[in-house]
Amino acid sequence: MVALALRALERLEHRGAAGADADTGDGAGILVQMPDAFLRAQVRDLPLPGCYGVAVCFLPTDRRRRKALERILVDAVVAEGQRVVGWRDVPVDADRAGATARAFAPRIRQLFVESTLEDAAAFERKLYVIRRVAEQAAGPELVIPSFSSRTLVYKGMLTAPQLRGYFRDLRDPLLASALALVHSRFSTNTFPSWELAHPYRMLAHNGEINTVRGNANWMGARESQLASELFGDDLQKVIPVVQHGGSDSSTFDNVLELLVLGGRSLPHALTMMVPEAHRPGDLSHELEGYYDYHGCLVEPWDGPASLSFTDGRVIGAMLDRNGLRPGRWLETTDGWVVLASEAGVFDVAPEQVKRKGRLQPGKLFLVDLDQGRIVDDAEAKATLASRKPYGEWFQRESVRLADLPPAAPRPLAQPLRRLQLAFGYTHEDMKVMLSPLAANAEEAVGSMGNDTPLAVLSNRRPLLYSYFKQLFAQVTNPPIDSIREAVVMSVRTLVGAERNLLDETPEHARQLVIDDPILSDEDLERLRCVDTGVFRAETIDITWPAADGWEGLEPALDRIFAEADAALARNANVLVLSDRDVGPERAPIPSLLATGAIHHHLVRAGTRLQAGLVVESGEPRSVQSVGVLIGYGAAAVNPYLMLATLDALDLDMTRDEARVRARKAISKGLLKTISKMGISTIPSYCGAQIFEAVGLARDVVDRYFTGTPSRIGGIGLREIAEGALTRHARAFADDADDLLPVVGLYAWRADGEHHQWNPDTIAKLQHAVRDGSVESYEEYSDAVNSDAARRSTIRGLLRFRYPSQGIPLDEVEQASEIVKRFSTGAMSLGSLSREAHENLAIAMNRIGGRSNTGEGGEDPERFADERRSKIKQVASGRFGVNIDYLTNADELQIKMAQGAKPGEGGQLPGHKVDSYIASVRLTTPGVGLISPPPHHDIYSIEDLKQLIYDLRCANPRARISVKLVAEVGVGTVAAGVAKANADHVLISGHDGGTGASPVSSIFHAGIPWEIGLAETQQTLVLNGLRSRIWVQTDGQLKTGRDVVVAALLGADEFGFATAPLIASGCVMMRACHLNTCPVGIATQDPELRRRFKGKPEHVVNFLFFVAEETRRIMAELGIARFDDLVGRVDLLEPDRAIGVWRERGVDLANVLRAPDVPSGTALRRTEAQASPLPGALDHRLIEAWDRGAPLSFAVTNVDRTIGGLLSHEVTKRHGRAGLPPGSIRVRLSGSAGQSFGAWLAPGIELDLAGEANDYVGKGLSGGVLSIRPPDGSAFPAETSVIAGNTVLYGATAGRAFFRGLAGERFAVRNSGADAVVEGVGDHGCEYMTGGRVVVIGSTGRNFAAGMSGGIAYVLDEDGRFAARCNTQLVGLDPVDADDETAVRALLEEHRERTGSPVAERLLAEWTPERFVKVFPHDFKRALEEWSAGGVGFLGRETEGAVAGH
Amino acid sequence: MGKLRGFVEFDRREAPERDPRERTGDYREFVGTLPLAELRSQAARCMECGVPFCHSGCPLGNLIPDWNDLVYRDRWQDAIEQLHRTNNFPELTGRLCPAPCEAACVLEIDEGHAVSIKQVEVAIVNRAWEEGWIVPRPAAVRTGRRVAVVGSGPAGLACAQQLARRGHDVTVLERDEAAGGLVRFGVPEFKIEKHLVERRVDQLRAEGIEFRFGVDVGRDVDPDELRVAYDAVVLATGSRVPRDLPVTGRELDGVHFAMEYLYARTRRDDAISAAGKHVVVIGGGDTGADCVGHAHREGAASVTQIELLGEPPERRPDDLTPWPLWPMKLRTSYALKEGGEREFAISTTRLLGEGRVREIHWARNSGEPPFAVVPGTEETRPADLVLLAMGFVGPEPEPLERLGVGRDARGNVAAPAYATSVDGVFAAGDARRGQSLIVWAISEGRRCAAAVDSWLAQPGSRETNSPRSSRSTQHA
């Protein structure tokens, strides 16, 4: 068993990672049942099985420190009344580990402890108590990977194959176990660590817990209420439950362990921590009640998580609600059950397979060893749900806000305008922010980047919200599509006192249920007046006497704390923090400060869970403001002044309507904000603090926003107070003028906020590039460097440390060399006009730089001429990505995020998709295009590694780049990217351009590249990874000075997007999202496109000017070669002459820190990544093809991306059209690795007898795939899983046939392939824009979400398909005669290729009425317009495009 | 935001003008306004740019995109509120401004297509007057501080109004018999009817500003006394010293500075008249044009306007003055559309006549400095009235010298941040920046008022009356 498990793990080696030292793994491990026979042979005097426990300890190698720690543990054992049997050294072969791992290897010893207790469960609890006592006494140096009488863990900083070699025990045949949990890790963690390897004590986890910070905080708050009969007084000893500084997995494990030892079963504990998503009616009544009830006890721990667990008696796995991790299982006729991330890790003869399945979102997979069987999800949950009348309890005890007696809302206590002024309302807030909220029920959309100062540098005292930057998911976890995948989202929140987590009583359900966290005035008043005996609200005033000045703020906070404490003592369980008392005498405390401060005060006081916080404030009025309030602990927010302000706007609707729509818009924006982080529910976002503070003083953060990352210091309480007082004074001065201030944040205004792109800089730049005049350029660069940048950016606060003498200019590397380091930003054809896009490409080709296609594909006509973009982007929409596109790139850039909208997708409405754009994107004219927020083949770093591998196959010569956006932790992600074999990483600043993004994202997500780049450089250098990867940065780069600063901070290369557009004529109208660009740049309107006057020379001139300026600075710095500039952070220092250092407490030490490494450590890219391609099956394929030999191979799951390299060869030799159908026929058998048949070129056919993993047919480009069960298999194919998740992602042409089930997201973003499959999981045909899919079996939920084109034919056997289909964009029609022909043809081919009995039966008993035609509205309309004679925008070219499929 | 694609859908429309032949028969304004509906589609052309170059092109920083949008959405009252935020006298600029905003408008990149900003501006203010939305807005709190403003041109008036609204007691001293400066006496009635100026002055009066006319500071009042009687003094005396023409015959009768003629016309004083005469206006600028316009209306026998500089190109010369700069291109004045001749690159060589001027001699020059005369191009024209409209060289020196304020290189009052070298004395308008435009004068008046106001708020400022406590600053 153990050997088999370890072998399986080795087969997953490609999913793990190694660091700079290729031999050192990120971690691998195994958990087994207590191997009594083995241990008995090793240890004398071992008590009876079950009567002893083993503590596996990682100890320091230093003898004295080790002894001390051992003493502590032994003392704890004794103190807790158990008996020490003795220590055993775990024998290891140290040389089997990698060099880095060896250097950090602990001494591993096992301590044997004999039970003095009767009850095994009590003993297990006791061991836990001992462990916690010892851990707390010893501190972080003592690591105890397991301490149980049931299970034992072996793990370390090893690769999967090293595990067995390292631990001699694992090679001992006596070491037996009926179960094994194995894991190998791809970490983005940077510091070598043995203990972070999995499994933990009960758990192995694949994924991330996005909400962990909030969960850990709430857990801390819960501790004071914990009580347990089982633990008795011992419980106090285990607190704090969560070990400080642990990873998300260990934190989860800590809580899980407590719940299980506290008396709940493992499945019970897991389903309460990670509940499945459901809508009313989805689940049984009991189960719904079960989840409702447990929602009152604990907020969801949101994944993406695949959790494997065991307590030694049951073993199983589950996926979180989103199900974004693969898991495939297999049961054999001789009693084996195997579950792994991939199919094919376990060799078994086809006839021995009994069943095959996969993990499903929110579902449990459980094996009960006592009963010796698989317990399916429904049964396991039914058992749980019927333990207690949970639903009844919830119904009886919980109260819905809407059911409380109505109360009249309060009128404003001061005139509207005074209040608006006091809360800093601006003219633009009304126009840009509020009007669209009501008018469109949507947050406002803008274009181009944020070129205004960071909040801390602004002279206009921005509201506190603007100092908080939203975090977002990139690479390590996927963002969610809150619109198309609304099924997993929830805004429902609960308020009320929470009770002892270790108990379950009806009273636990005493919670007030709020359906929407944005409260109307009526709702707030209802809440304020509540006094039901159970619920009682108290209002706490969060204003302070203006006369007290800034010094009064801190005492005011103290007053609030005292009032909150007193209210809680009076049993209040709803605290309304209100600034309704603002008036001439009283100024509002910034509501975010008040909320964070109270939240953390109560957490510290251990009373946080006695009440929910509700904020009633005049200040919040945007998605960002409400988001931060909830993120720092508010359960609900009543933005009363925003609502009142709507009344005064000139809108075409009633007041009530406006209020409802605005609240809805904010709720929607809020969901989008949390989904960017991959979080799906408000309760788990609440208090999760998913922000980075930029520009706040350390002590403010520590006290009021505890735990928030903050790296550049900034303003303190005084400046925060002064901001509020200034606004207050302005509002209530006797001579106050009544107009709201003009601030010019979204558009430049003469006396408003500074913009780096302003009339002066724009005009100067344009004049310079058109005249080619250096003097004009210098005027421009001077305006930027000594004014714009200084006022707005971190780099503006720095200056160069010039040596006493520079070098002559002519010794410095030539500008023509330097410009090769420049590229233009990814901007799609679609966001830019053809003219502007080609202009940039020509310019970049002329200077030897690189232009970027952006995410909209490229016209193949351009591949061979001057208009070719060297960089071809691969984004989540995969528009225009086929083997031809990939083959023709010099660089392939995987876009993970974009500074102006990290974590978000995009949308190109159908009317903008004209025939040209559609042909370039390989989609259908007139059909809208949605880019999903995540890449559906990148939910984790190991997935990214796989995509990089896929791209390498598609084009072995291209360098692979990954585009990231700066945020805290981007350095670690970049390290992961380097380990995942990328050649290039782009760190984009938060302030980069965009064709269209929500305003809150443009302004509030991400951080400046200076911080992100510095972090990246430091992390890569420290981990020895910098040498293998190029680093590029972009975001508001404008001058040579910018280039030099970026180089010194660690960039080899530089991206410019907005500046070259300005050189081409852009005047920052910021109408890019409106298609009305007046200079023909960001528009598809033919009339406007004619206005484009940009010339390649303009862009060339600009970049040469920048390069020349760079050279001048290099000369002064005494540096001749650009290479020698990179990473020389020592040449930068703070420019103390600039006031903000003193006035606003900015501190850039973190940014300017030089990594402490031996001299000679590479600071720039010096060597190539090792190619992962040698050994790929495709080499054999190509060789056999060349020889004309038969193409027949056996494969296993380590054979990934089969057909990728072959397709590249075919395309290289035969061009876009590939080969005639059936030219290359390949027969394969076995379990194929991931990305089977990716990018398959026309003329290639792969036939697989066996099964495949995730990403089958990714980017299918014209080839044909078929997968069928192996000959001789006995299991029923039509109910067994044959392919993994995300099949045919981004397929553009070709056909695929699956005799069996596929997983989640079948044919996601398919734009041209035809497929037949015998059943699919959730989200089938998501975002599909073309092609045809025939499903002749079961379908999961949310079918056709975001599907704008193509057609799906679904066999609706149970007649309930409609309920599982998302009909936002599609209609369900009967099939007509044409459809019948098409479906029959596909089914015939399916039968032919796979021998499917289902197809056989359907064709034999042809009943077309059982099929439902899923027909997207957009597509229908486009087809109608087309058949009406190509009228309208589609034009004549359409014909070819539509006829194309 | 205006209408999507509004600028593509609608063409730019110029303001309607009365027929040139018809309008010279009277002194009424000749520029009209488009019907409101059309004006709204003109406003709909505005794209509310992310970087509104119009707004940076307007010296007042008028919030052009904001009020364009309001007009498009038919919200005129909100529009005047936004317009008045930056501009005290839109009825002046809306009629008389050369509209550098339009030259800078993003749509003017495609020359000739700028948004009709000026028309929208005047329409807003006209409508506001008609609707009675423009009312006095006296300050809520009086500070008791006293300020004297010398000169009632647009700079003085704007400054006075701003200061009065900050609660200060303002007295305007003006040597003419009415307020308005050049707008009142220089600019002809047919460009702006004077009752419009009076109407605005009434508003200022109602806001508590005291006007003292017929007071020539420096002659009638000792400027130093003002310093004693007031907490602060603002010099807004304009740039009134005309540039002279040093040629033979300059001293002849019938040779006048343009201003003398224009003042006379405004005052209906026939001492200088063009009726039945051959009129030559020397100087091709706007002052000259106004002389031409008057001469037509008086019934001159002929009118000729000559210009020293060469003829500029007809289209914006992108090598010299690319967008968004003010283009140096040929503009034909309204007056020349009404008749008369125009000559470029002309150097006047002498004036001839006995006692009274009878003819003018000139020669063509190179058209650019140093204006070398082209031999053999001498010409002679009859000239009964010669008007010198060659600009102004600076402010009249008397009051300045009496106060002892410093002057800059060009002879204007040196007041880089509006404060002169003399404590408590400030300057604004043409007196400070040299001959310029109304829009600049208003802008200067406003900025100067802000400087005076913060100076008054300083503890160190001289006080004649009760002090006031410090006040919150403008920006939230």
Ligand SMILES: Cc1cc2nc3c(=O)[nH]c(=O)nc-3n(C[C@H](O)[C@H](O)[C@H](O)COP(=O)(O)OP(=O)(O)OC[C@H]3O[C@@H](n4cnc5c(N)ncnc54)[C@H](O)[C@@H]3O)c2cc1C
């Ligand atoms: C004929 C003509 C036409 C013009 N047309 C236009 C046009 O169409 N558009 C445009 O934008 N600009 C035009 N201008 C320019 C514009 O009028 C001036 O730039 C503007 O008026 C300057 O304003 P100001 O307040 O600084 O000075 P002025 O308008 O010159 O006002 C100065 C005031 O100070 C008074 N004053 C001077 N000395 C004393 C003293 N010692 N004691 C008391 N009072 C004193 C004067 O009587 C006068 O009332 C024109 C100028 C002229 C000459």
Ligand SMILES: Cc1cc2nc3c(=O)[nH]c(=O)nc-3n(C[C@H](O)[C@H](O)[C@H](O)COP(=O)(O)O)c2cc1C
């Ligand atoms: C009009 C426009 C469209 C863009 N489209 C994309 C895109 O398709 N993919 C992408 O990764 N980034 C996109 N970006 C961001 C740029 O690639 C680049 O990262 C950013 O604009 C750099 O900042 P800068 O504009 O200040 O130079 C776009 C930017 C602009 C201005």
Ligand code: SF4
């Ligand atoms: S004042 Fe002049 S520049 Fe300003 S908006 Fe009006 S017309 Fe344009």
Ligand code: SF4
């Ligand atoms: S520049 Fe022209 S289009 Fe743009 S805001 Fe100004 S007036 Fe409108």
Ligand code: F3S
């Ligand atoms: S900002 Fe966009 S709308 Fe045009 S002028 Fe520039 S590309």
